[in-house]
Amino acid sequence: MTQNPQSSEFPASTAGSGSAARPLKVALVGFGTVGRSVAKILCADPAGPLRLISICNRNVQSKKSDALPANIRWIDSFDEVLASDAEIVVELIGGLEPAGTLIRRALRAGKSVVTANKLLIAESGPELVELAAASGQRIEFGASVAGGIPAIMGIEQGLAGDRLFQIQGILNGTCNFILTQMEAHGASFATALAEAQKLGFAEADPSSDIDGIDARAKLVILAQAGLHMRVRAEQISCRPISTIEAVDFAYAHDLSCTIRQISSAKKVSPTSGERDKLFAAVQPALVPLTSLIAHVEGGRNLVASTGEFSGQMVFSGFGAGGDPTAVAVVSDLIAIATSGGGPARPPAPIEIPEAVSGDFTIRHYLRLVINDRPGIIAALATVLSRHGISIDAVLQKPGYPHSALPFVITLEPCSTSLVARALEEIARMDFHVQPPLHLPIFAE
């Protein structure tokens, strides 16, 4: 298709533009990549339901942009924002503080809040929702998870009629970029990470992405929105993707799977009167090629919910970047504006799980790299059998040296902790060239 799909000016037909009501006054706090995109979108629709009246940032004079209307006030003090007649504060500074204090003060001052702050919402989301309700205001945080994907609105409102019991996601674009590079080019983890850093997909210190810390905060928020369960980030176990090798993709493909960093949370109801339990983890995992989750490429994100009535629902799109994240922020602003800026909808009751465990009962993939000699399979089988673990299959691809031979054992469903205990024993054997690796194999 050759036509240019984008007109040079903002058409009058954007969603909120039909509002005849007085536009709501918006103050933007934090003028980085997302902030600039938010300002651009808001100012492109002067007839819309929102008016950007001020932008607050440290050293704001150095940030001033001539591309924005002259009547926007550029300020560098929170106090001035809070004392102004802004009706909604957009918090884009990130981190727990001073963002948390700013948001609490804004709500108490009778302003609604829109934020993209995953750390703060994971830490204090339910408390802030309650504070907003008590103040007759709203707080929206659609941009805090998976950037431009309307996942929170989708599962909280679009699937409000269902009972969701599972959330799975690809919630970190850096990990997904690295893993899809390894898959496509047979690259090592180190090479793919360096490439991601060169292209700006990974930070100089990528540990928060690689180790799962970033995705974990988003999983906490999704567990609240979709499963109505309150869990602290520290309760969710994380495993890094840095243990994955190119050979794991080759074996995964033989199993009709690929490997992705999967964030998953599953509510399990007890048979007796206890409270629900939550199984949750962020970890590299095998996922079947027949699932959409296996086909999320590069920096894209995905959120999949499973409900009793709707089955599996998938939301996928760009999980980061200024423009996609700004769309989530502006959509939240429009939601507040078109509701008349009225009080929050009542917060959904939040359940504290009886326990939070990463100990999924699931099929497993074991990959060992050994200095080959007779009797190794027998030795491994003996240990696994002693732990009550059943072997599903043994895979050994040709073409590798005997001195560093990678091979794979798949296991029938058993608990991850049981596998870890067996592997501890196996790791003490003297034939390993690398530490053995275990990954869960998610079914569709």
Next chain:
Amino acid sequence: MTQNPQSSEFPASTAGSGSAARPLKVALVGFGTVGRSVAKILCADPAGPLRLISICNRNVQSKKSDALPANIRWIDSFDEVLASDAEIVVELIGGLEPAGTLIRRALRAGKSVVTANKLLIAESGPELVELAAASGQRIEFGASVAGGIPAIMGIEQGLAGDRLFQIQGILNGTCNFILTQMEAHGASFATALAEAQKLGFAEADPSSDIDGIDARAKLVILAQAGLHMRVRAEQISCRPISTIEAVDFAYAHDLSCTIRQISSAKKVSPTSGERDKLFAAVQPALVPLTSLIAHVEGGRNLVASTGEFSGQMVFSGFGAGGDPTAVAVVSDLIAIATSGGGPARPPAPIEIPEAVSGDFTIRHYLRLVINDRPGIIAALATVLSRHGISIDAVLQKPGYPHSALPFVITLEPCSTSLVARALEEIARMDFHVQPPLHLPIFAE
């Protein structure tokens, strides 16, 4: 995972249950598969924000279910529904009439409406939204497109901050089931259709599905919700999937593609002052295996929107069936209940396109089945060249008889109408064993 994820009773933690407000009274009209699921979900949450007070159907006495609370009224007259104190009417009878009259009367009587009626919303959606606004009521129709997928809420509200210019979708589960069966098993269209009918995925007369009529109504609704463009179903060109053969999947795979029934609508802004133009069609098409749309299996649906800021966003889930569709209905009910049953949000301005055309400029796939002899490629190339069409590649798989030899020509981007004209001339040549087929090749 071995634990049962579903508890036997409805937990108190469903989305709307926190509402302290008086529950809204709901009347259900139409008690088929979806209606029964809606009733089941509503009655499972007696503490929720909605109370089912009556069920209306022809011969309602024969439909009565003991599984539902005894205080539900079973009635068989619309008048009784309209005269009752129900605050929301759920219309699940389908078709243009009498559903349209019922909905108009309900709105005028001061009741909000939730409907799953794709034909009526495609025909009269904007008019009904205006009537609802004028009556201080709401009409919601999330279930009218793609069953349980919250696509309308997702693009209308979740992406409200963006300017969408393209919608693509897999909007008919019957066609998707048939095509994925043909792909997986090399089955003929007739065999796959018979299998779909046996399994209840296709009706005895499947023409509305196969020919694209069903998907077209949904595309009209999505073009309204996402592109804010008003188009009549008859303006959208449809081509049936019945022309697809098993060999087309073999060739599509060689081109790193698969074949799906694709509904697509693209807004193109003119360079001069004319109004926007809409390119829209429902047709079988090649889609790249690197796209999520290629991996939608069986009866699942998918809606993909493309926006200026958010890029491509994908929503996928079960597009039909009682329970998924009921989730969309109940989610719409909860949206109305949690907004306090107040007046509708202002309807988005709707643009009438300057023109609606199915004449996409795009790469094409030509498949011919010929009685082979020398000079055929040269003859075809001469005709294509005379029409100014450039050949991209010629593919001929081994193993077919010379008397019925399928082969494929791919074309550089050109308009579908140009390809059709050239094919008209080509079809008159004497070597065809079957009529030649042309399909668009969508890029990611």
